[in-house]
Amino acid sequence: MSIDNRLRQGFERSASSATADLVDDLPNALARGRRRKRVLVALRATVVLTVVAIVVVAGPRLVSSLRTEQPGVPNPTPSIGTSDFSAIAGTYAVELTNADATVAANRMAGVWTIQLGPDGAMQLSIPGGFSREGQTPAGNAFTLAASQLRTNLFYNDFCHSIGVYRWQLRGTRLTLTPLSEDCAVRQAVLASKPWEVQG
Amino acid sequence: MVRTQLGERMNDAEAEYSWFYRGEYPHVVRTVFLILHDRQRAEDITQDAFVQLYGHWNKVSRYERPDAWVRRVAIRMAIRHIKRERMRSILERESSSPSIPAAVDVDLLGAMQQLPVTQQVAVVLFYFEDRPIAEIGHILGTSEGAVKMSLSRARHRLAELLGEEVIEDVHRQ
Numbered sequence: 001m002s003i004d005n006r007l008r009q010g011f012e013r014s015a016s017s018a019t020a021d022l023v024d025d026l027p028n029a030l031a032r033g034r035r036r037k038r039v040l041v042a043l044r045a046t047v048v049l050t051v052v053a054i055v056v057v058a059g060p061r062l063v064s065s066l067r068t069e070q071p072g073v074p075n076p077t078p079s080i081g082t083s084d085f086s087a088i089a090g091t092y093a094v095e096l097t098n099a100d101a102t103v104a105a106n107r108m109a110g111v112w113t114i115q116l117g118p119d120g121a122m123q124l125s126i127p128g129g130f131s132r133e134g135q136t137p138a139g140n141a142f143t144l145a146a147s148q149l150r151t152n153l154f155y156n157d158f159c160h161s162i163g164v165y166r167w168q169l170r171g172t173r174l175t176l177t178p179l180s181e182d183c184a185v186r187q188a189v190l191a192s193k194p195w196e197v198q199g
Numbered sequence: 200m201v202r203t204q205l206g207e208r209m210n211d212a213e214a215e216y217s218w219f220y221r222g223e224y225p226h227v228v229r230t231v232f233l234i235l236h237d238r239q240r241a242e243d244i245t246q247d248a249f250v251q252l253y254g255h256w257n258k259v260s261r262y263e264r265p266d267a268w269v270r271r272v273a274i275r276m277a278i279r280h281i282k283r284e285r286m287r288s289i290l291e292r293e294s295s296s297p298s299i300p301a302a303v304d305v306d307l308l309g310a311m312q313q314l315p316v317t318q319q320v321a322v323v324l325f326y327f328e329d330r331p332i333a334e335i336g337h338i339l340g341t342s343e344g345a346v347k348m349s350l351s352r353a354r355h356r357l358a359e360l361l362g363e364e365v366i367e368d369v370h371r372q
Contacts, residue, residue: 002366003358004326010304011327015229017303018238026220029246030213033253040254 085144088167089118092174092195102188112189113198116142122153149176159183165190172197216256220249223266227273233323234277236308244280248273271338274320281316310360318353321346
């Protein structure tokens with residue numbers, strides 16, 4: 001006999017001995033299938049509810065922390081200009097009022113003081129009421145190039161770009177006029193009014 | 200809702216599933232039995248495959264070949280079972296006594312056990328189920344060439360073990 005015939009006949013004979021009991025097996029399969037389906041539905045519902053709960057509870061916190069911290073993005077230094085900051089170095093103050101819409105919207109009204117160091121360092125004191133009161137604002141440098149002042153003030157905080165202003169110091173008044181600025185908060189602080197030399 | 204011969208109330212999908220079950224279940228049990236050589240285990244695995252089918256019935260019932268789906272699931276379960284069993288110690292295997300009915304071709308099943316599991320499955324699907332090479336490849340997750348190779352090697356090995364002759368090569372599609 002050929003192996004092919006032997007296999008076909010042998011399998012047919014052997015398989016005929018394995019008769020399935022449909023009367024018992026079908027109800028079992030249906031019952032197990034229904035139970036399995038219920039478990040899967042419950043499991044999926046649990047997963048969905050868990051994900052929803054995580055999004056509802058942790059989502060706003062996560063978004064808030066990303067907005068305020070944005071870790072890993074260093075403050076860029078304003079592009080290099082002159083190293084002689086003596087022409088502008090000093091302490092200046094300005095009082096912002098709610099007449100400016102951005103000032104009012106961000107509760108920025110109050111006296112702001114800015115200290116421009118002879119080394120290009122910038123320190124800003126923030127008035128009470130502003131949401132960042134008591135905190136050191138992100139970005140603390142400026143550079144000068146002829147009549148232009150470039151600064152990274154508030155970078156990663158409210159701003160995502162370098163601001164470029166034309167500066168003009170006449171007597172005791174420092175005026176900053178925006179040349180390239182897409183950050184409303186920084187512009188409101190620096191350019192709403194002329195700054196007055198202090199002390 | 201319909202009432203079945205078994206006295207159960209079931210919806211249309213379940214009625215359709217039951218109809219399919221009655222037609223296919225015995226065939227799948229026999230195929231799996233020829234792979235496992237254990238009737239009880241073959242029934243258990245086929246049941247598990249049909250339970251899985253129940254969960255996917257809405258989708259699988261729209262397939263062109265729902266029988267191929269459940270057969271593939273059952274065979275893959277059987278292959279996993281054999282591989283698990285082979286991992287166990289020889290002592291444990293010898294102590295277990297699968298329920299082999301008296302009518303079976305014991306020599307053939309014994310020779311089959313000498314083959315790698317993929318060759319066993321290919322031989323059963325080809326000679327018992329009369330499945331085309333391409334479908335066997337799909338079930339095993341391998342190419343048609345690999346299936347032909349498996350069948351050729353299995354035939355020669357089985358012929359040697361059973362003292363039968365190899366007359367022609369396998370090239371049926």
